[in-house]
Structure formats: C-alpha cells, structure tokens
Amino acid sequence: MREREGESCRGPAMASNNGTDRPTIEEVALVVPETDDPSLPVMTFRAWFLGITSCTVLMFLNTFFTYRTQPLTISVILMQIAVLPIGKFMASSLPTRQYKLMGWGFSLNPGPFNMKEHVIITIFANCGVSYGGGDAYSIGAITVMKAYYNQRLGFFLALLIVLTTQILGYGWAGMLRKYLVEPAEMWWPSNLAQVSLFRALHEKDSRSKSLTRMQFFLIFLVASFAYYALPGYMFPILTFFSWVCWAWPRSVTAQQIGSGYHGLGVGAFTLDWAGISAYHGSPLVTPWFSIVNIAVGFIMFIYIIIPLCYWKYNTFDSRKFPIFSSNLFTSSGGTYDTTKILTPQYDLNIAAYNSYGKLYLSPLFALSIGSGFARIAATITHVALFHGSDIWRQSKSAMNSAKMDIHARLMKNYKEVPQWWFLILLVGSVALSLLMSFVWKKDVQLPWWGMLFAFGLAWIITLPIGVIQATTNQLAGTVISATVNLAVAWWMLGSIENICDVEALHPESPWTCPKFRVTFDASVIWGLIGPRRLFGPGGMYRNLVWLFLIGAVLPVPIWILSKIYPEKEWIPLINIPVISYGFAGMPPATPTNISSWLVTGTIFNYFVFRYRKGWWQKYNYVLSAALDAGTAFMGVLLYFALQNQNVSLKWWGTDVDHCPLAKCPTEPGISVKGCPVF
Secondary structure: OOOHHHHHHOOOOEOOOOOOOOOOOHHHHHHHHEEEHHHOOOOHHHHHHHHHHHHHHHHHHHHHHHHHOOOOOOOOOHHHHHHHHHHHHHHHHOOHHHEOOOOEEEEEOOOOOOOHHHHHHHHHHHHHOOOOOOOOOOHHHHHHHHOOOOOOOOOHHHHHHHHHHHHHHHHHHHHHHHOOOOOOOOOOOOOHHHHHHHHHHHHOOOOOOOOOOHHHHHHHHHHHHOOOOOHHHHHHHHOOOOHHHHOOOHHHHHHHHHOOOOOOOOOEOOHHHHHHHHHOHHHHHHHHHHHHHHHHHHHHHHHHHHHHHHHHHHHHHHHHHHOOOOOOOOOOEEOOHHOOOOOOOOOHHHHHHHHOOEEEEEHHHHHHHHHHHHHHHHHHHHHHHHHHHHHHHHHHOOOOHOOOOHHHHOOOOOOOHHHHHHHHHHHHHHHHHHHHHHHHHHHHOOOOOHHHHHHHHHHHHHHHHHHHHHHOOOHHHHHHHHHHHHHHHHHHHHHOOOOOOOOOOOOOOOOOHHHHHHEEEEEHHHHHHHHHHHHHOOOOOOHHHHHHHHHHHHHHHHHHHHOOOOOOOOHOOOOHHHHHHHHHHHOOOHHHHHHHHHHHHHHHHHHHHOOOOHHHHHHHHHHHHHHHHHHHHHHHHHOOOOHHHHHOOHHHOOOOOOOOHHOOOOOOOOOOOOOOOO
C-alpha cells in the first residue's frame, strides 16, 4: 500500500494550507483529507494482531482462488471493513493497564481504536493482494515445476525463492519512492478506495438518513454470498452465457465468434462477479479514463486485428489452430507434447526438437505476446515524454522545486525510513538469490549471470511501469504473506488430485489453473525452447518483434499534440501503454472477462459517478468490497462442504461450455478429434 495513504489519512488536527498546494486530481480532492493528528498511536497490540490475522486470511483466500477456472482476487477492502468492529470490540474489552517487558512499557489497550491503527492493519492485509493478482509470481513458477514438469522441489528452497523475489521489491521501492510516492501526479487510484473507506468508517454523518456504509456492506455481503451459490455450484452456466452458440450449434465460425471460454465472446456475458473481476480486479475502483483507454485497445484487438489476422490473412498459419487457446500446438494442429523434447535434466533435447517440429500458438495468444512487446516499449517512451522532466529534476535532488501537494507536505512531519534499510533488503535479496543459483543449481536452473540480467531488466522497467500504475491503476507483512502463499499452494498441489491437469481432471472440476497454464507456456516459450527459435530470424513469430518499434513510436504523436494544444486536457489522457493493456492477460483471461469488466466499470465510474456522485462517493467502494467478500466466502464454503466431498450436480445448467466447436481449427485438411474437417 502506498506510503501516502498511510501518512495522509489522519485525525482532526488541521494542517496549514495556503491554497497553492491543493491536489490537482479531482478524485484525490474529493476523497483524501488535508488534516493530520501526529499524536495517535499506531503500532499497538491491536494493530499487530489484526494486521497479521488479516494478512494471513486474505492470502489464504487469494491463493485458494488463483487455482480455479475463474480466479478471484479478494481486495484488501474486505479486511479493511471487517477489522473495524473487531478493533472497536478489542478497545472496549482489553485491559488498559501498562505492562513492562525488558524495560519497554506498553498497553494492550491504549485507548479508542483509531484511524492510524486501521491504516497499518490494512497495510498488513494489503500484502495478501499486493502481487497484482493475489499471489507471488514465483508461486506460478513453483506450481509449474511441481504440477506440469513433475519436478521434486523442497519446501525450504521454494520458500527462499518466494521470499527473495518478494522482498527484493522493497529494495526497488526504496530507490524509487521519490519518483513514485512524493510527486502529486503519482496518486495510485486503487488506494483511493481505501482512503474513501477510512473516512466513511471513522467520520460520523449524523445528518444522513440513508443506510450507513457498514449497513450497506452487510446487506450486499449477504446478497453476494447467497447469490454465488448459483454460478459457483448450482448454475455454473451463469459464469459465461454464450447464446450465439445455441443459435448456431453446428457452425465452427459462429462458435469461435460467440464462445465465452474459447472464442471472441461476441454476445456472451457473465452474471458472475468472479468472472467480471477475475483478471483486472474490481472495475469499480479503476478511473474512467483508464477504462476508456483499455476499451479502445480491447475493441481494436478483439474485433478488428484478430478477425483480420485469422479469417482474412491466415497470419502465422492461424487457421490450423483454435482462434483462442492457451495450449501449445504442433504444425498439424495437435497438442504439443513437451515431454518429447525434454532431457532428464529438464533441458531442451535439440535433436528431439528438430525431429518433433516447431511450436505454434493460437493467433490470439501469439498477438497477445506481441502486444506485450509494444506495451513495454510504449511504457518507456510514454514515461520519458510525459514524466521525464520531473524524473530528471528529482534525480538532481531538486525536490524543493518539484510540485508537491498538501499530502506530500504533511509527510514531511514524519521521520522517513532510512535509505540504508532499503539497501540492506536489496543487497540481501540479491545475495540470497545468487546463492540459490549456486547451491541449488539443478533445481533453480538459472545461472548467476541470468539472475543478474533479470535484476537489471527489472530495474530498468520498474520506474516506467510504476509511473503508469501510479497514475492509471494499471513490511513484516510480506514475510507472512509469502509464507502463507507458499504453504497454501503447497497444500493444494499435494491434496487436490490432478490439479492443473485439464486432461485428467473431471470435466466440471474447477481446478484447471488457467493462470498457471500460461506460466507453463511461458516457461516453454522463454525458457525451454527459447525466444530465438520463435521470434528470431527464421522463427514463425519473428515479425512480432517489430511491435517493439511500433510501441516506442506511438506515444510520440500524442505528446506532440499535447504540446501543440495544451488547452485540450483530454489529449494527455490518451495513454498508449494503457490502451495496449486492453490486450493484456489473454490468455488466461478471455474476451468475455474483459468486456464484462469494461461494461461494469463504465456503469459505475461514468454514469453513476457523473449522475449520482453522492451515492458513488458513499457506497461505490463499499459495494466492491461486499461483492468480493460474499463471493469469496461462498466459494470457500462450497469447496469444503461439497466439492471437496465430490458432491456435484448434473443438469443442463452445470454444462459450463455449450460451444464445443469453438476449440476447432478451420484450415482445410486439418483433422482434430470432435471437429469437422473442412
């Protein structure tokens, strides 16, 4: 969670403000207070106890759901609301006497439960979702090693991998906080949900006769909990309702266009909150201009580029394969069997690879990878053009002349975490990572120079990507969350039979691991076979490399127009990296996931925000938390009460995909089981 949130959501003491440092972002001005009370206690027993508990519960839920066919990321807002009544109960019931321990005095109950305690608890809890999807990316690597490659891996080594990769981020953060935290433009939109909610939960409004935020939360929590029994167990077809496939049950093309799971999702929709928020998070907390940019990219990619490449130009021999799939294919349209090209040491058997044949991707998957090339280059160019001068000023330690708002000035009243603390974390994580590459060389399979190259690449792109996220939404807590993250993943990998194995699982099993299937694909593309064979000279996908250049150039005309027409405030809001984000995450995300996310975000962050701003300000983020919480709790209950006991229903509504032909190729002469031959 961003430092500004923790240090600007304070109590009632007024801060001086001459009007020249007011927030320049409307959402910030509406939500974030300009007051502070430095006397409130923070690191109390209540804060530690509830913070650790919240972090543990949230990480358990997020890890649990990340293996499901429809992953669900539970936002920190859930715990932000849930801990309030518990904190107040502890304040009313714990003893107030002072205790002495090794000369240090403390009390279990230093007074009323205050906003600062609430903030630090939420920061703890946020470690359970701060990895951009509910789990550390290294958990994906460990899952692939155990579930897909069947490698033996010790828990201690796995824990080291997770801890070092996560704590490394704190070192990065310390180096870049003057660029990503202090400037007024770096407002981190997703954190406004928490800031708004802190005020809602702690500031009383006796004049209002409408539902309180807590009452609203509880009502929709119960409603969401009860409703999720339908898409989660009794009526799963509600997750993706693909009516086009019913209208044309024998047409491959119609089903490729209309399928919610394996097609472009035209006409398909979801009535499942998990389906809406599975990959981009809750659409209720994303700014409207970001939603517009993502929508532009999504429409361009799904409804223009993909159809042209597939049906008109047959780009990359794409008609030999399904239009949308995360599977890897042979040249004849069959599934690529990676075991045929592996050595016993899990390296590439070059002779076997040359004999077996090249690797092919579905067209949407291939172009999604290409969009990633464009996105990286566009991000660097965009940040250099639109934020380069600010970064340069701050690099020269000219912070006094940098633009700072009232919230950054309030932070100056507090002692900063010293820079050497971040350096120790950074150096320690790098050193342990290098140690793993020597001591566990056979397990890690990444040489020391590969580690250093990865760190260098991460350092180069962290700042530009951080700037994009800080403007568009796109500590002990990390150790706890990383440990819980691995422990839950380890338990699930060992206790759920055939987890992630789509071929061996029951057809209605929810444990298909779509996110980790793509991680496995990435391990084959970038690790086992290597990018040179796919994207280098002679590679099938070599032309995708041009997207690096295209992505680097596209932000330039936007920047030029913003300088020529400075009065047109909408021009700088055209954000090429965010537009390219409309292509991101597919697979495992499907077009229906993203289109439903866009529609929902438009309803709440345009229409409701514009025409019912009072309702939006009071209830929008609370509704997001209630939907997350109710869906999560029912999902866990269904698993332990029914799915884990193999208690299932079988009827028309439990057949989740009524578009079987969407997985078929359309190239004449290609024969795939269950598909017509053209």
